[in-house]
Amino acid sequence: MSIDIETARKVAHLARIRVEEDRLPALAQEFNDILGFIEQLNEVDVEGVEPMTSVTPMRLKRRADEVTDGNQQEKILKNAPDAREGFFAVPKVVE
């Protein structure tokens, strides 16, 4: 599996990272180096092996479905780059 410039551009967009056109060839090459390394996994016989989902077999704890937290608007907005009137402000989303 080899990554071309078009795929690199698509992945960058999916990851929401702006990559300038002139950087794409080098990026595609780096992806290929790393994926080439990862290809070794194809040598392993994984027939019948389940994907690992948990390091320790343990049942996740449950708690009553009730509100235990909240009313922290000020704290939540404190670090926002742009907060107005109690909201996070962002550029226009809908044209």
Added chain:
Amino acid sequence: MADLNKLSIAAARDRLRKGDVTSVELTQACLSEIDGAGVLNAFVHKTPEIALDMAKAADARIQAGDAPDMCGIPLGIKDLFCTKGVASQAGSAILDGFKPEYESTVSQNLWDAGAVMLGKLNMDEFAMGSSNETSTYGDVVNPWKIDDRNLTPGGSSGGSASAVAADLCLAATGTDTGGSIRQPAAFTGITGIKPTYGRCSRWGVVAFASSLDQAGPMTKSVRDAAIMLEAMCGHDAKDSTSIDLAVPNFEAMLTGDIKGKTIGIPKEYHMDGMPDEIEKLWADGTAMLKDAGAEIRDISLPHTKYALPAYYVIAPAEASSNLARYDGVRYGHRATLAAGDGINDMYEKTRAEGFGDEVQRRVMIGTYVLSAGFYDAYYNRARRVRNLIKRDFETVFADGIDAILTPATPSSAFGLGEMTDADPVQMYLNDVFTVTVNLAGLPGISVPAGLDAQGLPLGLQLIGRPWEEGDLLNFAHVLEDRLGFVAKPTKWW
């Protein structure tokens, strides 16, 4: 009182309790050392006022006779831990200016035990790196020096390692996703333990790869690691993967008696091209454990060679998901936008400006392996291989192995900048002996073992059974005792 900053936790604790030193004195000694060590670039946010307030409170507590072991001990905290009201940036420009409104559970546990925060420690950006060269704060310098080059302290907990090795603090917190406590500990001649996954709460620790991340102490001795680890861990309702299991008194388990225990030596860790001196150190360590009464057995962990490639699918996949939250909306950096830019421009520009090259690379690799059409071929295959790696360990433990001895790293510290032109995979090989332990969720400890021919420290790693950190620390304690590593870097900074 000279050199208080050089004390171990255990020695400082005993002297604090005797009353012949105060936490304020210890703290001041560390603060003045930190001020004189700017060139190491280990401490990136200093908190002297907080430190002195905490030290005064600790002194009062000691006087009142209510003093846990960590009370009054000055520590450095890796920048990955959220500390309330104090910059917590994970070494990234994207968290520029971020001051959490909450405290991580691990750091809170330490403060509850009376420990003192000296400040925040440099690290690879989002803990992604093995040389501390990806930080927005710049490179950390290893206090060990053999010529005019500046050497890496390793990564990602490079600031923690450098600060402890240079005696800027008594100990530091680190985190370990693929070796980020153990590799820098080995490069700087200190001790570092990654506990079993789930021992330390991950709440409030900036997430890199959630199924692999664990916090742990970086210290000047195995005893210190036992004392500090006990204070750090414990069940936390705020982390659903945190284990609800009693925390033993780890220090009391340092009996020095390992008679009748069995140590495994995995043949797959003899790597091509590994320096002879590492092979020799490993053989020496094996002989020492045998001499202490342990049985030595050759073992096989057949899937070892697939650990790094599996890690470089799983860790970036989890990172791409975890780091999606850095979008310029809720905290940290937001790019300046041009007229007419929409929300996607904001995301893309913010993340391009805020993330460094290595983080961008891993987020994009993670995005790729999780994308439609490749999820099974890469991500699910890697998780299946991870299961096989874990089974390798389960098999040898079921056969009676109590702990496994390996080298900590395939080399000693290298020069800052020396790997810049190598492809990323070359840097990844630093973690070849440590990453298996994260994938299997096991506890692992790096113990300083000796100096190589150049005069740089090397470490040995012990890997333990899940939840048996006490036994593991005891093995490490025996090894430490017999290795007798006492070398310290000569002060040049």
